[in-house]
Amino acid sequence: MLKQIKGYVIHTTDYQDSSRILNVLTEDGIVAIISKGCKNVKSSLRLVSQKLIYGEFVIYYKEKGMSTLKEGTIINEFSNIKKDLTKFSYFSYITELTSQVVKQNNNKKIFDLFNSTVLKIESGLNPKVMTNILELKLLDFLGVPLNLNECVKCGSRKDIVTIDPDEGGLICKNCYTNEIIYDMKVIKMLRNYSLVEIKSITELKISDELIEFINRIISMYYDRYTGIYIHSKKFLEKIDNLNLK
Ligand SMILES: [Zn+2]
Secondary structure (H helix, E strand, O other): OEEEEEEEEEEEEEEOOOEEEEEEEEOOEEEEEEEOOOOOOOOOOOHHHOOOOEEEEEEEOOOOOOEEEEEEEEEEOOHHHHOOHHHHHHHHHHHHHHHHHHHHOOOHHHHHHHHHHHHHHHOOOOHHHHHHHHHHHHHHHOOOOOEEEEEOOOOOOOOEEEEEOOOOEEEEOOOOOOOOOOOHHHHHHHHHHHHOOHHHOOOOOOOHHHHHHHHHHHHHHHHHHOOOOOHHHHHHHHHHHHHHO
């Protein structure tokens, strides 16, 4: 059956001499497609069979096993992202993260969140902030949402004094022991991240210090609660440290 799909090539594996297997992230999950002969210079499938492009693919669809690529067109190759190592590192990271989330929860909303985030990074918005916003939203689909409304120990909504990613959320005055105190600005901004619709963001006005606190909190929470390991995260952290120096 011929089928037309749109999606991101998130992973490629060389197959035989001249072919490649593409994993394409679509609204309906990840589709495995064999792109025959695409490594030949003259192949019409060559450009569309590259990693990290968004394209339209006409495939001979097989429900079980691998589909075969008939033809494809690049819709977006993200030339701004690919010109900038930092942006590219974030793109690689969120691609790997999203594909892991989709494997655990095949919800159509995930693709939309990912796609909107990539487009915002391509348009020039801060990749770290956009990544953190996506990460925060993806927690819902991993079944470990970050509760930004009440004390994680007693459930009180009053007298919140800080957030502790190791404890799993907000801490109130009565439950406070010796956690690091974060400014309330951090908690307010985290709430903004969690509520904002990604598509509607046109500019970001957040201090560098606030961005770093939030990035640290989200990263610690991921390590502690999601059980997800992302290979590209180590590289991203290296790039990030170079940028902060
Ligand atoms: Zn409490």
